[in-house]
Amino acid sequence: MELECWGEDWGITSVDPECLKILAFAKFSGAPLVQKSTNNPFWSPKGNLPVFRHNGIVLTDFLAVAKHLKSCNYSADYNLTNKQISEAGAFINLMEESLKPALQYITWVDTKNHINLTRVWFGKHLPFPYGLFYPNRYEKAAVRLIESLYPQFSEFGEIGNDTEVETAVYKAAQECLTLLSNRLADSHYLFGMSASSVDAVMYGYLAPLLKAPYPNNTLQNYLKNCSNLVRFVVRISQNYFPKVVKSFDERGHQEQKSEQGSTEGRQEAEEREAEWPNQTRNKVEIKQNKNQEQGRK
Missing domain, CATH: 1.20.5 (Single alpha-helices involved in coiled-coils or other helix-helix interfaces)
Structure with a gap:
Protein backbone atom coordinates (compact mmCIF):
# COMPACT_ATOMS: atom_id res chain seq x y z
CA MET A 1 0.00 0.00 0.00
CA GLU A 2 1.31 3.43 -0.90
CA LEU A 3 -0.03 6.95 -1.01
CA GLU A 4 1.34 9.56 -3.40
CA CYS A 5 0.71 12.88 -1.71
CA TRP A 6 1.78 16.44 -1.06
CA GLY A 7 4.76 16.72 1.25
CA GLU A 8 5.14 17.73 4.86
CA ASP A 9 5.58 21.25 6.20
CA TRP A 10 4.62 23.38 9.19
CA GLY A 11 4.95 20.40 11.52
CA ILE A 12 2.31 18.23 9.80
CA THR A 13 2.98 15.20 7.60
CA SER A 14 1.19 16.70 4.58
CA VAL A 15 -0.07 20.20 3.85
CA ASP A 16 -3.14 18.87 2.03
CA PRO A 17 -6.36 17.98 3.94
CA GLU A 18 -7.26 15.07 1.65
CA CYS A 19 -3.81 13.52 2.05
CA LEU A 20 -3.91 14.06 5.81
CA LYS A 21 -7.27 12.32 6.17
CA ILE A 22 -6.00 9.14 4.51
CA LEU A 23 -2.66 9.19 6.34
CA ALA A 24 -4.36 9.66 9.71
CA PHE A 25 -6.93 6.92 9.04
CA ALA A 26 -4.14 4.52 8.06
CA LYS A 27 -2.34 5.27 11.32
CA PHE A 28 -5.51 4.82 13.38
CA SER A 29 -6.35 1.51 11.70
CA GLY A 30 -2.80 0.11 11.65
CA ALA A 31 -2.68 -0.19 7.85
CA PRO A 32 0.86 -0.59 6.45
CA LEU A 33 0.58 2.47 4.25
CA VAL A 34 3.78 3.94 2.76
CA GLN A 35 3.76 7.69 2.27
CA LYS A 36 5.38 8.94 -0.95
CA SER A 37 5.61 12.73 -0.92
CA THR A 38 5.92 13.19 -4.67
CA ASN A 39 4.57 16.75 -4.90
CA ASN A 40 3.83 15.87 -8.50
CA PRO A 41 0.23 15.30 -9.68
CA PHE A 42 1.15 14.91 -13.37
CA TRP A 43 0.70 11.11 -13.43
CA SER A 44 -2.38 11.09 -11.19
CA PRO A 45 -5.78 10.08 -12.64
CA LYS A 46 -7.42 13.44 -11.85
CA GLY A 47 -4.43 15.77 -11.95
CA ASN A 48 -4.32 16.08 -8.19
CA LEU A 49 -3.09 14.31 -5.08
CA PRO A 50 -3.55 12.05 -3.12
CA VAL A 51 -3.38 8.82 -5.13
CA PHE A 52 -3.74 5.52 -3.25
CA ARG A 53 -2.37 2.36 -4.89
CA HIS A 54 -2.73 -1.24 -3.71
CA ASN A 55 -2.64 -4.44 -5.75
CA GLY A 56 -3.58 -2.67 -8.96
CA ILE A 57 -6.35 -0.64 -7.30
CA VAL A 58 -6.07 3.16 -7.70
CA LEU A 59 -8.20 5.45 -5.51
CA THR A 60 -8.18 9.21 -5.05
CA ASP A 61 -10.63 10.13 -2.28
CA PHE A 62 -10.83 9.43 1.43
CA LEU A 63 -14.13 7.54 1.58
CA ALA A 64 -13.08 5.12 -1.16
CA VAL A 65 -9.71 4.51 0.50
CA ALA A 66 -11.31 4.01 3.93
CA LYS A 67 -13.77 1.52 2.43
CA HIS A 68 -10.96 -0.39 0.72
CA LEU A 69 -8.88 -0.52 3.91
CA LYS A 70 -11.88 -1.83 5.82
CA SER A 71 -12.26 -4.59 3.21
CA CYS A 72 -8.63 -5.47 4.01
CA ASN A 73 -9.51 -5.67 7.73
CA TYR A 74 -7.97 -2.28 8.54
CA SER A 75 -10.59 -0.13 10.21
CA ALA A 76 -10.60 2.55 12.89
CA ASP A 77 -14.33 2.15 13.53
CA TYR A 78 -14.50 -1.34 15.06
CA ASN A 79 -15.27 0.06 18.50
CA LEU A 80 -18.16 2.24 17.34
CA THR A 81 -21.81 1.31 17.77
CA ASN A 82 -24.31 1.73 14.93
CA LYS A 83 -25.53 4.95 16.53
CA GLN A 84 -22.00 6.30 16.78
CA ILE A 85 -21.28 5.37 13.16
CA SER A 86 -24.34 7.37 12.09
CA GLU A 87 -23.27 10.30 14.23
CA ALA A 88 -19.74 10.11 12.79
CA GLY A 89 -21.19 10.22 9.27
CA ALA A 90 -23.19 13.32 10.14
CA PHE A 91 -20.10 15.10 11.46
CA ILE A 92 -18.10 14.11 8.36
CA ASN A 93 -20.81 15.57 6.12
CA LEU A 94 -20.84 18.73 8.22
CA MET A 95 -17.08 19.18 7.82
CA GLU A 96 -17.25 18.48 4.08
CA GLU A 97 -19.92 21.16 3.71
CA SER A 98 -18.32 23.78 5.96
CA LEU A 99 -14.60 23.30 6.55
CA LYS A 100 -13.65 22.05 3.09
CA PRO A 101 -15.01 25.17 1.31
CA ALA A 102 -13.47 27.37 4.00
CA LEU A 103 -10.01 25.88 3.50
CA GLN A 104 -10.38 26.18 -0.28
CA TYR A 105 -11.38 29.80 0.16
CA ILE A 106 -8.61 30.92 2.50
CA THR A 107 -5.98 28.97 0.52
CA TRP A 108 -6.89 29.84 -3.08
CA VAL A 109 -9.44 32.68 -3.13
CA ASP A 110 -8.21 34.97 -0.35
CA THR A 111 -5.85 37.29 -2.24
CA LYS A 112 -3.32 37.85 0.54
CA ASN A 113 -3.00 34.16 1.40
CA HIS A 114 -2.96 33.11 -2.24
CA ILE A 115 -0.13 35.46 -3.25
CA ASN A 116 2.05 35.33 -0.14
CA LEU A 117 1.65 31.68 0.91
CA THR A 118 -0.11 29.34 -1.52
CA ARG A 119 1.62 30.41 -4.73
CA VAL A 120 4.98 30.50 -3.01
CA TRP A 121 4.61 27.02 -1.51
CA PHE A 122 3.42 25.30 -4.69
CA GLY A 123 5.92 27.18 -6.82
CA LYS A 124 8.70 25.93 -4.57
CA HIS A 125 7.57 22.29 -4.35
CA LEU A 126 6.11 21.55 -7.79
CA PRO A 127 8.62 20.50 -10.46
CA PHE A 128 9.14 23.00 -13.26
CA PRO A 129 7.10 23.81 -15.33
CA TYR A 130 4.14 22.34 -13.40
CA GLY A 131 4.38 25.16 -10.87
CA LEU A 132 3.15 27.49 -13.61
CA PHE A 133 0.11 25.35 -14.48
CA TYR A 134 -1.34 23.50 -11.50
CA PRO A 135 -1.78 26.46 -9.12
CA ASN A 136 -3.93 28.20 -11.75
CA ARG A 137 -5.96 25.02 -12.15
CA TYR A 138 -6.51 24.63 -8.42
CA GLU A 139 -7.42 28.30 -8.03
CA LYS A 140 -10.09 28.04 -10.74
CA ALA A 141 -11.50 24.89 -9.13
CA ALA A 142 -11.74 26.66 -5.76
CA VAL A 143 -13.48 29.65 -7.32
CA ARG A 144 -16.00 27.35 -9.06
CA LEU A 145 -16.68 25.57 -5.76
CA ILE A 146 -17.33 28.80 -3.86
CA GLU A 147 -19.48 30.23 -6.65
CA SER A 148 -21.57 27.06 -6.76
CA LEU A 149 -22.14 27.16 -2.99
CA TYR A 150 -23.01 30.87 -2.84
CA PRO A 151 -24.58 31.74 -6.21
CA GLN A 152 -26.86 34.36 -4.61
CA PHE A 153 -23.80 36.44 -3.68
CA SER A 154 -21.36 35.64 -6.47
CA GLU A 155 -23.51 35.93 -9.60
CA PHE A 156 -23.05 39.68 -10.03
CA GLY A 157 -20.25 40.48 -7.62
CA GLU A 158 -16.86 39.59 -6.26
CA ILE A 159 -16.18 36.60 -4.02
CA GLY A 160 -12.87 37.79 -2.58
CA ASN A 161 -11.95 39.64 0.60
CA ASP A 162 -14.47 41.85 2.40
CA THR A 163 -17.45 40.44 0.52
CA GLU A 164 -20.69 38.76 1.55
CA VAL A 165 -19.25 35.47 0.28
CA GLU A 166 -16.28 35.70 2.64
CA THR A 167 -18.62 36.45 5.54
CA ALA A 168 -20.82 33.47 4.68
CA VAL A 169 -17.85 31.11 4.32
CA TYR A 170 -16.36 32.18 7.65
CA LYS A 171 -19.73 32.00 9.42
CA ALA A 172 -20.36 28.42 8.30
CA ALA A 173 -16.84 27.33 9.25
CA GLN A 174 -16.98 29.00 12.66
CA GLU A 175 -20.30 27.34 13.45
CA CYS A 176 -18.81 23.99 12.48
CA LEU A 177 -15.74 24.56 14.68
CA THR A 178 -17.97 25.48 17.61
CA LEU A 179 -20.05 22.30 17.18
CA LEU A 180 -16.91 20.15 16.98
CA SER A 181 -15.45 21.83 20.05
CA ASN A 182 -18.64 21.31 22.05
CA ARG A 183 -18.87 17.67 20.96
CA LEU A 184 -15.23 16.94 21.73
CA ALA A 185 -15.34 18.65 25.14
CA ASP A 186 -12.55 17.19 27.31
CA SER A 187 -12.29 13.87 25.46
CA HIS A 188 -9.22 12.85 23.52
CA TYR A 189 -11.30 11.94 20.47
CA LEU A 190 -14.92 12.41 19.42
CA PHE A 191 -15.90 8.97 20.69
CA GLY A 192 -13.73 8.54 23.76
CA MET A 193 -10.15 7.30 23.95
CA SER A 194 -9.91 5.64 20.51
CA ALA A 195 -9.48 7.54 17.25
CA SER A 196 -11.94 6.74 14.46
CA SER A 197 -12.61 7.77 10.86
CA VAL A 198 -14.35 10.98 11.91
CA ASP A 199 -11.24 11.97 13.88
CA ALA A 200 -9.14 11.38 10.76
CA VAL A 201 -11.37 13.76 8.76
CA MET A 202 -11.36 16.25 11.60
CA TYR A 203 -7.56 16.17 11.82
CA GLY A 204 -7.26 16.51 8.04
CA TYR A 205 -9.09 19.84 8.09
CA LEU A 206 -7.98 21.26 11.44
CA ALA A 207 -4.23 20.59 11.18
CA PRO A 208 -3.55 22.75 8.08
CA LEU A 209 -5.92 25.42 9.33
CA LEU A 210 -4.03 25.56 12.62
CA LYS A 211 -0.45 25.16 11.38
CA ALA A 212 -0.25 26.97 8.03
CA PRO A 213 1.28 30.48 8.34
CA TYR A 214 -1.66 32.28 6.73
CA PRO A 215 -1.06 36.04 6.41
CA ASN A 216 -4.82 36.55 6.67
CA ASN A 217 -5.54 34.36 9.69
CA THR A 218 -9.05 35.33 10.83
CA LEU A 219 -10.42 31.77 10.79
CA GLN A 220 -7.15 30.41 12.19
CA ASN A 221 -7.45 32.70 15.20
CA TYR A 222 -11.01 31.48 15.77
CA LEU A 223 -9.72 27.89 15.81
CA LYS A 224 -6.93 28.81 18.25
CA ASN A 225 -9.57 30.05 20.68
CA CYS A 226 -11.03 26.52 20.73
CA SER A 227 -8.31 25.16 23.01
CA ASN A 228 -9.60 21.58 23.02
CA LEU A 229 -9.43 21.45 19.20
CA VAL A 230 -5.86 22.76 19.34
CA ARG A 231 -4.96 20.02 21.83
CA PHE A 232 -6.67 17.49 19.55
CA VAL A 233 -4.41 18.44 16.63
CA VAL A 234 -1.26 18.52 18.76
CA ARG A 235 -2.11 15.15 20.34
CA ILE A 236 -2.52 13.35 17.01
CA SER A 237 0.57 14.98 15.52
CA GLN A 238 2.74 13.99 18.48
CA ASN A 239 1.31 10.48 18.92
CA TYR A 240 1.07 9.38 15.30
CA PHE A 241 3.58 11.58 13.42
Missing part, protein backbone atom coordinates in the same frame (compact mmCIF):
# COMPACT_ATOMS: atom_id res chain seq x y z
CA PRO A 242 6.32 12.24 16.01
CA LYS A 243 9.20 12.29 13.50
CA VAL A 244 7.56 15.09 11.52
CA VAL A 245 6.98 17.14 14.66
CA LYS A 246 10.53 16.56 15.90
CA SER A 247 12.05 17.49 12.55
CA PHE A 248 10.01 20.70 12.38
CA ASP A 249 10.93 21.68 15.94
CA GLU A 250 14.63 21.06 15.27
CA ARG A 251 14.53 23.21 12.14
CA GLY A 252 12.83 25.93 14.12
CA HIS A 253 15.54 25.84 16.81
CA GLN A 254 18.30 25.96 14.20
CA GLU A 255 16.70 28.91 12.44
CA GLN A 256 16.28 30.68 15.76
CA LYS A 257 19.96 30.15 16.63
CA SER A 258 21.10 31.39 13.22
CA GLU A 259 18.91 34.48 13.59
CA GLN A 260 20.33 35.13 17.05
CA GLY A 261 23.86 34.71 15.70
CA SER A 262 23.27 37.12 12.83
CA THR A 263 21.64 39.62 15.21
CA GLU A 264 24.59 39.44 17.62
CA GLY A 265 26.99 39.83 14.69
CA ARG A 266 25.17 42.96 13.51
CA GLN A 267 25.19 44.41 17.01
CA GLU A 268 28.94 43.84 17.36
CA ALA A 269 29.57 45.45 13.99
CA GLU A 270 27.43 48.43 14.95
CA GLU A 271 29.28 48.76 18.24
CA ARG A 272 32.64 48.68 16.45
CA GLU A 273 31.45 51.30 14.00
CA ALA A 274 30.23 53.46 16.87
CA GLU A 275 33.56 53.11 18.71
CA TRP A 276 35.73 53.84 15.65
CA PRO A 277 35.40 57.66 15.51
CA ASN A 278 35.84 57.89 19.29
CA GLN A 279 39.01 55.80 19.15
CA THR A 280 40.41 57.95 16.35
CA ARG A 281 39.57 61.15 18.19
CA ASN A 282 41.21 59.88 21.37
CA LYS A 283 44.40 59.01 19.48
CA VAL A 284 44.49 62.48 17.94
CA GLU A 285 43.98 64.12 21.33
CA ILE A 286 46.77 62.05 22.90
CA LYS A 287 49.15 62.96 20.07
CA GLN A 288 48.29 66.67 20.42
CA ASN A 289 48.88 66.56 24.19
CA LYS A 290 52.30 64.97 23.66
CA ASN A 291 53.26 67.64 21.12
CA GLN A 292 52.19 70.38 23.52
CA GLU A 293 54.26 68.88 26.35
CA GLN A 294 57.31 68.64 24.10
CA GLY A 295 56.82 72.25 23.03
CA ARG A 296 56.77 73.47 26.65
CA LYS A 297 59.97 71.59 27.36
